[in-house]
Amino acid sequence: IVTAPPNAKVKPPVKADVEVDLKGEYQLVSRAWKKEPTAVKIGDREIAEGKIFVIAGPCSVESREQILSAAKAVKEMGAHALRGGAFKPRTSPYSFQGLGEEGLKLLAEARSATGLPVVTEVMDGQDIPLVAKYADALQIGARNMQNFTLLKKLGKAGKPVLLKRGFGNTVDEWLAAAEYVALHGNGDVVLVERGIRTFDRTLRFTLDVGAIAYAKQATHLPVIGDPSHPAGDRRFVIPLALAILAAGADGLIVEVHPDPDKALSDAAQQLTFGQFGELMEKARALARALGKTLE
Amino acid sequence: IVTAPPNAKVKPPVKADVEVDLKGEYQLVSRAWKKEPTAVKIGDREIAEGKIFVIAGPCSVESREQILSAAKAVKEMGAHALRGGAFKPRTSPYSFQGLGEEGLKLLAEARSATGLPVVTEVMDGQDIPLVAKYADALQIGARNMQNFTLLKKLGKAGKPVLLKRGFGNTVDEWLAAAEYVALHGNGDVVLVERGIRTFDRTLRFTLDVGAIAYAKQATHLPVIGDPSHPAGDRRFVIPLALAILAAGADGLIVEVHPDPDKALSDAAQQLTFGQFGELMEKARALARALGKTLE
Amino acid sequence: IVTAPPNAKVKPPVKADVEVDLKGEYQLVSRAWKKEPTAVKIGDREIAEGKIFVIAGPCSVESREQILSAAKAVKEMGAHALRGGAFKPRTSPYSFQGLGEEGLKLLAEARSATGLPVVTEVMDGQDIPLVAKYADALQIGARNMQNFTLLKKLGKAGKPVLLKRGFGNTVDEWLAAAEYVALHGNGDVVLVERGIRTFDRTLRFTLDVGAIAYAKQATHLPVIGDPSHPAGDRRFVIPLALAILAAGADGLIVEVHPDPDKALSDAAQQLTFGQFGELMEKARALARALGKTLE
Amino acid sequence: IVTAPPNAKVKPPVKADVEVDLKGEYQLVSRAWKKEPTAVKIGDREIAEGKIFVIAGPCSVESREQILSAAKAVKEMGAHALRGGAFKPRTSPYSFQGLGEEGLKLLAEARSATGLPVVTEVMDGQDIPLVAKYADALQIGARNMQNFTLLKKLGKAGKPVLLKRGFGNTVDEWLAAAEYVALHGNGDVVLVERGIRTFDRTLRFTLDVGAIAYAKQATHLPVIGDPSHPAGDRRFVIPLALAILAAGADGLIVEVHPDPDKALSDAAQQLTFGQFGELMEKARALARALGKTLE
Numbered sequence A, B, C, D: 001i002v003t004a005p006p007n008a009k010v011k012p013p014v015k016a017d018v019e020v021d022l023k024g025e026y027q028l029v030s031r032a033w034k035k036e037p038t039a040v041k042i043g044d045r046e047i048a049e050g051k052i053f054v055i056a057g058p059c060s061v062e063s064r065e066q067i068l069s070a071a072k073a074v075k076e077m078g079a080h081a082l083r084g085g086a087f088k089p090r091t092s093p094y095s096f097q098g099l100g101e102e103g104l105k106l107l108a109e110a111r112s113a114t115g116l117p118v119v120t121e122v123m124d125g126q127d128i129p130l131v132a133k134y135a136d137a138l139q140i141g142a143r144n145m146q147n148f149t150l151l152k153k154l155g156k157a158g159k160p161v162l163l164k165r166g167f168g169n170t171v172d173e174w175l176a177a178a179e180y181v182a183l184h185g186n187g188d189v190v191l192v193e194r195g196i197r198t199f200d201r202t203l204r205f206t207l208d209v210g211a212i213a214y215a216k217q218a219t220h221l222p223v224i225g226d227p228s229h230p231a232g233d234r235r236f237v238i239p240l241a242l243a244i245l246a247a248g249a250d251g252l253i254v255e256v257h258p259d260p261d262k263a264l265s266d267a268a269q270q271l272t273f274g275q276f277g278e279l280m281e282k283a284r285a286l287a288r289a290l291g292k293t294l295e
Helices: A064-077 A101-116 A125-134 A150-153 A171-183 A209-220 A236-244 A272-291 B064-076 B101-114 B125-134 B148-154 B171-183 B209-217 B234-246 B274-287 C064-077 C101-114 C125-134 C148-154 C173-183 C207-219 C234-246 C273-289 D064-076 D099-113 D123-132 D148-154 D171-183 D209-218 D236-248 D272-291
Strands: A040-042 A045-047 A053-057 A081-083 A117-121 A137-140 A161-166 A189-193 A223-225 A251-255 B040-041 B045-047 B051-058 B082-083 B118-121 B137-140 B161-164 B189-193 B223-224 B251-256 C039-042 C046-047 C053-057 C081-083 C118-121 C137-140 C161-164 C191-195 C222-224 C249-253 D040-042 D044-048 D051-056 D079-082 D118-121 D137-140 D160-165 D188-194 D221-225 D251-255
Touching: A040 B148, A045 A053, A053 A064, A053 A189, A053 A272, A064 A081, A064 A101, A064 A272, A064 B234, A081 A101, A081 A125, A081 D040, A101 A117, A101 A125, A101 D064, A117 A125, A117 B171, A117 C207, A125 A137, A125 A150, A125 D123, A137 A150, A161 A171, A161 C081, A161 D044, A171 A189, A189 A209, A189 B118, A209 A223, A209 A236, A209 B234, A223 A236, A236 A251, A236 A272, A236 B125, A236 B209, A236 B234, A251 A272, A251 B251, A272 B274, B040 C118, B045 B051, B051 B064, B051 B274, B064 B082, B064 B274, B064 D044, B101 B118, B101 D099, B118 B125, B125 B137, B125 B148, B125 C125, B125 D123, B137 B148, B148 B171, B148 D148, B161 B171, B171 B189, B189 B209, B209 B234, B234 B251, B251 B274, B251 D051, C046 C053, C053 C064, C053 C273, C064 C101, C064 C273, C064 D209, C101 C125, C101 D148, C118 C125, C125 C137, C125 C148, C137 C148, C148 C173, C173 C207, C191 C207, C191 D044, C207 C222, C222 C234, C234 C249, C234 C273, C234 D209, C249 C273, C273 D272, D044 D051, D051 D064, D064 D079, D064 D099, D064 D272, D079 D099, D079 D221, D099 D123, D118 D123, D123 D137, D123 D148, D137 D148, D148 D171, D160 D171, D171 D188, D209 D221, D209 D236, D221 D236, D236 D272
Parallel strands: A053 A081, A053 A251, A081 A117, A117 A137, A137 A161, A161 A189, A189 A223, A223 A251, B051 B082, B051 B251, B082 B118, B118 B137, B137 B161, B161 B189, B189 B223, B223 B251, C053 C081, C053 C249, C081 C118, C118 C137, C137 C161, C161 C191, C191 C222, C222 C249, D051 D079, D051 D251, D079 D118, D118 D137, D137 D160, D160 D188, D188 D221, D221 D251
Antiparallel strands: A040 A045, B040 B045, C039 C046, D040 D044
């Protein structure tokens, strides 16, 4: 999918074969440049328009038992991929920083056990080869959305990228960040809305469903939503997840933990297995009402 | 429904009959005080949990022909009440300020013609008797959400109140504003989320579906959403409307105009009749998926 | 100063005598329309460019002793006007709502005792005659900045207006609100920056010194700043006050209380007399450095 | 200055020698842990409380002539260090990305020519050795404030760090980011306030002087301000710079260009030499009024 815009101010890495005339800060990812929606393959399954793709799993990989238990449970309830953090970006240096490569190995083991492809975060360009060795898709966290060196290196990562929107970034900046990845060689980018910072701190972040509605028209890339971080509290995850789908998103990424209250990070917002089952049931009904499938 | 909280710091207008011990700034409107949801009657129909209530009509009443045409169209497509502004709060004194009482009379005529109850804005306490003479429900605009003199007078208005959330106000302030109305004698308050101001101006306002999810748990009052003002552009009204319902709202208030591009206010965001018909169809499917009715 | 813009879309209350051609939502208050700065007289003294005007006093009038004590103290330390709220806009109906007319009488008594003109808030159009009977200037609170009915009535109030910026309002909306007052007959408007709502709640509000710098170029009206509400904590009032002046403001409005910890409202942010003395000393040095006077 | 907090949840890189008991997310950088202000040496001069330190120069290094001309001009007018970007974080991949190492060499040449120490941005951990070879202090941009891998590596950089606040980050997050650098071995951190994202886009960002006032009390590290990025327009840079100093900052970092309108980045906000001279003159008068020196 990646070719170069003819009016790029920097030399593109690949040759142009399409004429575009856009004013904005992104071109390759624009619907004006490519009308039909792009499907991004994760493992052997696609995130694509018309089908709801669900990624679920714990915030952090904490132990072999925890990740295997979570993987089996979400698989059984219909998730299409497993999430779990091995490298964790934490506000304080005194918080749990993740298990690192040990966590990646446990994720790979969970994939073997369940068949679910694995999505996990990479925090730095130097870690891409390590993370790409174990993961099926590389997640870029909100705090790194404008880490441009990292974005450029993802162009050569050889794995699809889940690009979370920065909580202080506009929709245009998010699309321009995706453009960095695409322009440097990797068009397999999935956009993830996860809430922004606003004056209202009733919930942890303000989920911006308008950004989903807008992005679905502005770009051909898949757009999914994360209801867990804006909720910040598991009581609100299900309504936010349904709102994400109703606004037009192509999927969800949601935190689920075998015993949320004992989690080493994001304890308040992770769903129990029972709650995830309830979410999946409601999401299936909603998908049908929207003329989509969730299978 | 209105009785007084025992630990109110000011003398309540009515006698307390329930013991409460809340820390917050509101009590009468809290779910902790009253568990079962409150239904608010508008005309001869209720806004109530489990049923989707749709209010539709133009931003402003502009002419007899315009409001009658809009009323008939939205009635036919299934709306339950007619909206239309006669007193218009406008940022600039040089913008169209509404038809005033003439507009109220036209709304009443549209009610006679269609049977739809009428919802319209009141901007000042002194106008309550005039507006209440024609309207079935009084809308309080976002910019007046903390006009406390007005809120107190609404306690004696004798008509239900639609309280829009201020675009710079927290959810707690919104509920405390409802408490003013309830404490002064009028428990028939419907909360309306209509988008907040955030750093992202991609759309006109940021629709806060998290506020809907939270309010539905925090208060027993009905909560509805306005997709038109956050969208600011009719291309985004339908996905935002569906997200409002999926987040748990009890209804919608949406702008519809016979010829939006010629509207005297909010031209870009008003739906055509055709688009409103599409919205209603999708909303019905969604309501069923959510286990609710839209009839 | 008030005349009508020739391209106003509504009929202006007074006759036009100047040609203007502005694109914006305000005209009368624009520097493009009137180059020289406007001086607004409060009592027998002016708020005017080049001179720092200081308004000080308690958040609320609480008792005869309290307001007289505060008035004498701030007068002695160099304040030019006395502030104090008699009608209080409070988020919760259970908070202290002010002494009403009793408070106005006490303010008038404090004026008699000290010679300081009195600035106090009016919350509703119907109260303008009552408040104007006692006060030298009418303050419009942040929550009423877009109460357009009130703004229109202020055009006929016969007293200068201090217009606080709404915490959710843009600078252009603030100037358009001033335009309402001016267009309806009262050009004596002083703009007051008092902090806006942002994602950062470290202090109570985010003081927007950029708004002061911008407004000083965009309008000929005086612009002053309130350091107390953004600080929310008296430890930060002095640095914010100095930043307000350095950004170009024409004065300050600051909360001072004889015994802040016992205050019925805003206890944390009111200065002690000693702190106010320290502020005045630093403000005088700063005024000189800026080539202005504070006398 | 760097030692470890005894209650750190992760193993600190250095040994603890002080007892602290703080609840927050940072400890080493807290005033509760170290009362006296820290002075950070850049070249042969200190950023320290009581003395105003001024860093000036173009947004980007564009050519030998440009950077030498700017360095000489700002040196002559009293700047203490030279700024200039060689690695540029740009929203769009199609914007000028900086001259890279060529730019670093030109900065070193400008240092030789003027004696001014050089401050320049490093965008990625892998570039630290390269940038540290040429620069006297390493700037971390707003978009990288929570690039935790980079922050950890700065602990071993051997050069002082200027840590810009992210435009979507709270003050506590900013201090916790400084804690990462300090905990990993480098206590020479200077905090830089540069404006945050808010709903008001009148200026480019909202300068948060309250953050400066708060940070000066919360941390012993130096705090400086950047008036150029929040202004976004050179007409507002001087009032914002003065507000930064009045709020208590220890210095400024300001963009100055020989011919701003022709700049390859941030053209609108860079000062001309004449304007920078005017700023320095006003800043000197202000410093004296605040009881500080600017020499």
